[in-house]
Amino acid sequence: MPELPEVETIVQGLRHCILAKQIISVQVRHKKPLGNLHEQEFKNFFRREIVQNIERWGKYIHFSFTSGKSMIVHLRMTGKFVYRSNSGSPQPAAHIRIIFTFNDKSALYFQDMRLFATFSLYPPHHTIREKQNLGPDPFARQITAPWFIDVVKNRKIALKSALLDQHVISGLGNIYVCEILHKAGIDPRLTAYKITRGQAQKIINSMRKVLKLALKYNGTTIRDFNGVDNKSGRFQQLLRVYQRAGKLCKTCGQASIQKIKQAQRSTFFCPHCQS
DNA sequence: CTTAACGCCTGAAGGC
């Protein structure tokens, strides 16, 4: 589900709600998100820990604790965190998998309908596997047109698939890649290594514009995404191609949005604007 | 090094 704007919205919400709080109990209602970890070692990990910092790494959420330990969460498709300030307020209902309770009686509910999300735990000063091989953040200054051309120089896959590859740039997902390519006016089927310098620059500019706007709107809610406050994003109002197959392009008004499959994922594009 | 395909899960939406 969540891509960069949604994960960033969640991280900011989490910082607002749980920073500097001490965990007093952890309830595990489903073991799947723990992967290979045993329930007891998972629970013991958080004993007396205080949340020191929360950061986004691509689509990963990195929690660090005052002891130096860290936890990495990937929400995948349907994972979400919902905060509840005290025991009086209503409890989130369905698909609650893990509950963290804090010293002020507030609680963080982890929900995940499809059980794809993953939690991993690291001792202090440990190399974090998830961070290895993750491409730069879309807003990193390292990303320039020549840099992008170099990164995809041996990639014979479609440009759209290359942008979804987290080793290239981290944080983009299907919705935003479709929207970015439409804004850039580039055909998603273009072979990645054939991109010109001008096209690379257009992609970079469009990527930053689209993501900034989506961040301002607290992300996109199609079906699953909600912030930590359980409120929806609003960027879905501004989508120009995603899930608009058969509808007239809002930009040119001349062609209808096409839907195709690329690497088993849906791609939406305007054949007039993106040729 | 690269690419394509599969599997993990549940629920909603669409077709007939």
Add this chain to the structure above:
DNA sequence: TGCCTTCAGGCGTTAA
């Protein structure tokens, strides 16, 4: 209405 099929914003693993 109901049943069956397809689809969903992701990514790690595997095989070629």
